[in-house]
Amino acid sequence: MASTLRLYSTCIRNTLEAAMCLQNFPCQEVERHNKPEVELKTSPELILNPVLICRNEAEKCLIETSINSLRISLKVKQADELENILTKKFLRFLSMRAEAFQVLRRKPVPGYDISFLITNYHCEDMQKGKLIDFIIQFMEDIDKEISELKMSVNTRGRLVAAEFLKQFI
């Protein structure tokens, strides 16, 4: 189990190192504007082919690059209904605070749970290696956090139910 995670994150890391070659590029459609081309998609020659990396049917990662921006969308493993709800709420909590993370996208790409948008300005301000480390770390820790949350929900549920039913003994 752990070995597939290692392979998955190594594959994503290598793809990101190749994809994160971004440069400042002014918009071809609108004068004096500078927009992330991967979001705009108006000039097909400026967008590269998207790469989809699947760990299994439930977990995948879509990496779309363009000349000045890169979009990474993750789908997290959700085994049951409870994990479904927890993932949605937790990732929504993070996405709403996207300004604090700078590279996070406010809404995930349809079909995925969370998305990052990295532009050339981020690559100029921050080191590429650390950006990639952050994304991989995020991915690896999401699973841990969700299972911790699930465990704490179950534990609390058990304690509350035990206390409640004690009055009927």
Add this chain to the structure above:
Amino acid sequence: MSAVSVHQLSQCITCHAWSPDHSMIALCPNNNEVHIYKMSEDKWERAHVLQKHDQIVSGIDWGSTSNKIVTVSHDRNSYVWSLEGSEWVPTLVILRLNRAALCTQWSPQENKFAVGSGAKTVCICYYEQENNWWVSKLIRKRHNSSVTSVSWHPNNILLATTSTDGKCRVFSTFIKGVDKRDSKASSSSEAKFGEQIVQLDLSYSWAFGVKWSPSGNTLAYVGHNSMIYFVDDVGPSPLAQNVALRNLPLRDVLFISEKVVIGVGYDCNPMVFAADESGIWSFVRFLVETKTVSSAPTYGSQFSEAFGKFYGQSKYGASNDGMDNSRQGGVHHNCINCILPLKEPGVASVRRFSTSGLDGKVVIWHLGNQEDLLR
């Protein structure tokens, strides 16, 4: 190991250009200004700030005989600056562009300059004495996407351009009244302005960084698919060679001599390419010897700590963590996007050149003791 001198002049440098005597450097620190630094007693001082553009300055070139600086910017404007007394005075350039300008270069005789733009056109500008401004002639409807790089042939007439549609094209830019028809030259003098001499469709990704060799016989440009293309005998039947790289793509190239090319790009380390006696080009080595460091950082931190680490370190990590986290252990820590020669008068091949990158450093490289490259 090439001798280097590293100068941290800004946080991020878009492009740079040297004065004719190499004592001053003009650079754009990733904003709408051009800063001119002067070397005095081993320290760089900011001598002038040229403020006329509204958006980021994407190209600077300093004419070595005329001592004029041309700057182009994403705000569709361009200015030609001349030194009058101790101030730099801008002269208006009528570019007639409706999108950003991306790159510029003075022609070898410095009576014209070329500007590549996001409007899929190339502007060739020449000086009009009566109105004291520079007017342009446009090469339209030839490019399918933004023109990323321009380079003049030594004969002052041919211009090579690269574009994000992956093609490299060579045009004739003969302007009546500015250029003289050379009776000796054969094909280039018959062509009209804007006539496409050859179109090279070698790359399936974006093309950058085109340069002519010193004699004008060979053309080199890079593609974003991590390849570098060398074209000999540019004309009706060119001979093209591809060299595929195992590393990240390049951004710019420089001809050191007829047979040696230096490429710079996202690897933060200049790469040397050379042609052997039979004319076959190949990758020789990186300029900075790198120890292969297996980078597998062991992070034991929690989720929230990871956020703090990212926010606290990455933003300012360029200066302190540079050494142990930089993959190559090289000189630049971020993409190198500009390489320029520092030519000594009278010496044919280039011995010194400078690179600038997104890490804000200008590095001067000296090929003094690399005998194999100076053949």
